[in-house]
Structures are given as C-alpha cells and as structure tokens.
Amino acid sequence: MTIRAQILLLILFLLAVVAVLVATAQRIPVPEIGRAYVVRVELPEADAPPTLPKVEGGEGLPLVVIDAGHGGHDPGAVGQGYREKNVVLDLARALRDELEKQGGVRVALTRDDDRYLVHAERVDVARKLDADLFLSIHADSAGDAADVTGASTYTLSNKASSEAAARFADRENASDRLNGVDIGGQSDVVSTILVELSQRRTQERSDEFARLILREGEGAIRFHPQPRRSAALKVLRAPDVPSVLFESGFISNEADAERLASPEGRARFAEVVARAIRIYFARHQES
Ligand SMILES: [Zn+2]
Numbered sequence: 022m023t024i025r026a027q028i029l030l031l032i033l034f035l036l037a038v039v040a041v042l043v044a045t046a047q048r049i050p051v052p053e054i055g056r057a058y059v060v061r062v063e064l065p066e067a068d069a070p071p072t073l074p075k076v077e078g079g080e081g082l083p084l085v086v087i088d089a090g091h092g093g094h095d096p097g098a099v100g101q102g103y104r105e106k107n108v109v110l111d112l113a114r115a116l117r118d119e120l121e122k123q124g125g126v127r128v129a130l131t132r133d134d135d136r137y138l139v140h141a142e143r144v145d146v147a148r149k150l151d152a153d154l155f156l157s158i159h160a161d162s163a164g165d166a167a168d169v170t171g172a173s174t175y176t177l178s179n180k181a182s183s184e185a186a187a188r189f190a191d192r193e194n195a196s197d198r199l200n201g202v203d204i205g206g207q208s209d210v211v212s213t214i215l216v217e218l219s220q221r222r223t224q225e226r227s228d229e230f231a232r233l234i235l236r237e238g239e240g241a242i243r244f245h246p247q248p249r250r251s252a253a254l255k256v257l258r259a260p261d262v263p264s265v266l267f268e269s270g271f272i273s274n275e276a277d278a279e280r281l282a283s284p285e286g287r288a289r290f291a292e293v294v295a296r297a298i299r300i301y302f303a304r305h306q307e308s
Pocket residue numbers: 090091097098105159160161
C-alpha cells in the first residue's frame with residue numbers, strides 16, 4: 022500500500038468514527054468541546070433617567086436645591102462602618118424637613134433615594150428648576166488619619182470658575198439667559214463677557230453663603246481648622262446658581278461619624294444650615 026493510500030484510509034477511518042459518534046448522538050469526551058461560554062460584562066447600573074425632582078413649598082418663594090453626594094454604585098467615603106452616600110442623604114433629608122417645617126422657602130433634593138447622578142445632572146437639576154441656591158452635602162475620609170475632624174465649606178476656585186465660564190459660553194446656544202440677561206444673538210466675545218459677569222456675581226454670592234454657614238455654625242458645628250476652601254469641583258459649576266459644597270465632617274473619625282449619623286447631630290446640622298439659607302434669602306429677596 023502506498024503512503025497516499027494509507028493516509029486516505031486513515032482519514033476515512035476518522036470520518037467513520039465521527040459519523041458513528043454523531044449518528045449515536047454521543048458527546049465527544051473532551052471537556053472543552055460542546056460547552057457554551059457566556060462572557061458577561063457588568064456595566065455600571067444605568068439609573069433612572071434624570072427627571073426633575075419634586076419641589077416642596079409655595080409658589081414664588083426662593084428655591085434651594087439640596088444635593089446629597091454620591092449614591093447608587095458610588096458609596097463615596099467609607100469609615101467607621103458608615104458610607105458617605107447614606108450619611109449625606111440623611112443630612113439632606115433632615116435639612117429639607119427643617120426648611121419645610123419653618124416655611125418661607127421652596128426645597129428640592131437632587132436625589133431622595135440611593136441613586137447615582139453624575140455631576141452635570143446635579144447642576145442641571147438646579148439650573149432647570151431655576152434654583153436660587155445650591156448646596157451639595159458630602160462627608161470626607163482621611164483614611165488612617167483618624168484624628169482629622171471637622172466640617173468645611175467649598176466654593177468654586179476662581180481659576181475653575183473662569184474656565185467654566187468660557188466653556189459655558191461656548192456651549193450654550195442663542196436662546197440662553199443668565200441672571201435675566203439675554204446672551205443670545207451676542208458675539209462670542211460679548212457673550213463670554215456676559216457669562217463671566219454672571220459667574221462673578223454667582224461666585225460672590227456663593228462665598229457669602231459659605232461665610233453664613235460658618236458664622237451660623239460657630240459653637241454648634243465642629244469645623245476644620247481651615248473651614249473655608251475653594252476647589253475645581255464640577256458640581257459647583259452652574260454659572261448662575263450660587264453653589265456651595267459642604268463637607269460635613271470626616272466619617273473616618275469616630276466622633277465625627279457618630280455626630281453626623283445621630284439624630285441629634287443631624288438636627289444640629291439642619292438647624293444651622295437652614296438658618297444660613299434663610300438669612301441668605303432674606304438679604305437677596307429684592308434682587
Ligand atoms: Zn463626597
């Protein structure tokens with residue numbers, strides 16, 4: 022038999038074996054064959070589409086939008102068995118309840134449950150509702166430095182503020198209005214200047230609100246030794262809504278964590294910040 026004939030016979034034999042296996046519906050006993058694999062990629066949960074939250078309070082009253090940081094798949098800082106996203110949601114609710122109880126203002130929360138919103142959505146809620154004031158509530162962690170304590174207020178840094186103004190002027194279209202000024206139909210240069218003016222006024226008011234929180238909180242809230250800060254925080258970039266981010270304390274510190282998570286600590290926070298909000302609105306009622 023030639024080599025060719027031998028190879029042909031071998032191939033025919035193998036084909037016959039396969040044919041018998043298929044005909045008798047046998048599985049070929051090789052572990053990897055005949056198994057189906059599914060590759061599953063876990064995408065971040067697409068939380069509910071952004072809808073505007075309910076506004077509490079009588080029409081015509083000034084509106085404050087309160088933003089509990091993080092949420093959903095983003096726990097924020099973690100410490101002492103607490104997660105920032107839960108601690109700050111409870112603080113936001115306590116502040117809303119306090120403001121509602123006192124009346125005279127309208128209140129809305131960017132989130133009233135455990136959902137995640139990107140920074141731009143939080144800013145959007147404030148702008149779309151035409152809010153007069155925006156407060157984002159956070160809690161910090163100093164990791165192993167468990168002795169770091171105290172609350173701080175943040176406003177947008179000047180550099181970040183003018184960069185945001187430039188971007189905003191680029192992005193917004195002709196129908197836009199800022200602080201009652203129509204920037205539509207203006208040249209790019211003019212609209213950039215108008216946005217910058219609006220942003221500067223917003224910055225001044227943001228600073229004023231931050232100072233009011235510190236003043237009203239004196240003796241009631243434990244503040245960080247440097248409680249007045251500014252940073253390039255995306256959530257503070259609304260060019261026409263005065264915005265402050267309140268770091269309520271360090272949940273990596275036992276005393277701070279317990280203060281923030283206790284009903285008494287929450288009540289004290291709500292009382293102080295509600296007073297600062299009311300004073301702010303009283304000053305700016307006419308404008
Ligand atoms: Zn945070």
